[in-house]
Amino acid sequence: xxxxxxxxxxxxxxxxxxxxxxxxxxxxxxxxxxxxxxxxxxxxxxxxxxxxxxxxxxxxxxxxxxxxxxxxxxxxxxxxxxxxxxxxxxxxxxxxxxxxxxxxxxxxxxxxxxxxxxxxxxxxxxxxxxxxxxxxxxxxxxxxxxxxxxxxxxxxxxxxxxxxxxxxxxxxxxxxxxxxxxxxxxxxxxxxxxxxxxxxxxxxxxxxxxxxxxxxx
Ligand code: E4P
Numbered sequence: 001x002x003x004x005x006x007x008x009x010x011x012x013x014x015x016x017x018x019x020x021x022x023x024x025x026x027x028x029x030x031x032x033x034x035x036x037x038x039x040x041x042x043x044x045x046x047x048x049x050x051x052x053x054x055x056x057x058x059x060x061x062x063x064x065x066x067x068x069x070x071x072x073x074x075x076x077x078x079x080x081x082x083x084x085x086x087x088x089x090x091x092x093x094x095x096x097x098x099x100x101x102x103x104x105x106x107x108x109x110x111x112x113x114x115x116x117x118x119x120x121x122x123x124x125x126x127x128x129x130x131x132x133x134x135x136x137x138x139x140x141x142x143x144x145x146x147x148x149x150x151x152x153x154x155x156x157x158x159x160x161x162x163x164x165x166x167x168x169x170x171x172x173x174x175x176x177x178x179x180x181x182x183x184x185x186x187x188x189x190x191x192x193x194x195x196x197x198x199x200x201x202x203x204x205x206x207x208x209x210x211x212x213x214x215x216x217x
Contacts, residue, residue: 001179002056004187006167008035008046010053012190017054019193024056026131026167026187028087028111029063044080051081059109059129061087062097070097078106085109085128090118095125102126109165116150123155123162129185133168134178144168145177152182172196 002023005016008031016022027050037046047060058081062073070093074086078101086101087109088094098108102125109129110122114137119130132151134144151164163184169175172195178186 001183002185003193004057004059004165004185005193006031006169006187006189008032008037008050009190010035010049013050013053016190016193021193022054022056023185024058024083024085024187025050025054026059026087026109026165028061044076047077047080047084051083056083057085057107057128058083059085059087059111061111062089065089065091065093067093067096067100070094071100074101074106074108087111087131088127090114090122095121098122098125098127111167114147116147116154119151119162119164120154120158123158123160127162129163129165131165131167131187134166134174135168135170137168138170144174145181148178148183149181156182 003021004024004026005013005022006026008027013025037043051058060077062070064070064073070088077084077086085107088098090110090112098110101108107128109131110127111131113119113130113132122130132147137144148166155164165185165187166178166183167187169186169188169192172192175186175188175192
């Protein structure tokens with residue numbers, strides 16, 4: 001399973017990248033706004049900076065909701081760097097635009113996926129990635145992981161090339177279960193990525209080893 005970091009914060013992207021396990025970055029308008037990035041030029045520069053920091057796919061989301069505006073924006077974003085993946089919302093015009101991008105060699109990430117039907121449509125349109133939002137499904141009282149399992153089965157049976165990108169990750173368990181259920185990619189905030197490092201027995205064991213090592217000196 002590939003690891004993407006889900007943030008537009010450069011310090012966090014650098015920290016995750018220094019671990020040596022990062023395969024890409026996802027952003028969305030909320031994450032960009034959180035960093036105070038505003039205006040077309042600043043947004044484009046921020047994407048370029050991220051692309052220079054990380055060797056891997058960088059999802060850049062369009063703001064338009066009509067076919068023409070999504071295609072126009074996506075073309076500009078795709079030209080910023082070869083690693084840009086155009087992130088398109090799961091709406092009717094979004095699907096039409098994903099098909100257009102597919103036919104024109106531009107890679108896409110279909111975002112805001114909450115059902116298997118939506119994911120099937122995006123895969124049929126040729127999306128490079130589909131992003132089911134696990135945490136938001138859980139927040140609504142449903143089971144986000146069930147959707148990952150369902151998509152994993154469908155995509156295997158149907159031989160779809162589209163990759164399942166588990167998004168809206170809230171905790172370490174989400175990451176482990178996404179791996180267990182066959183997600184191709186997991187995009188996570190920095191905290192759950194670092195959370196994977198932790199186990200109290202590791203801390204206790206290391207403290208004992210360090211203590212005993214003093215006896216060897
Ligand atoms: C990533 O592509 C999504 O935009 C993101 O994971 C959404 O996460 P959230 O539900 O925590 O906002």
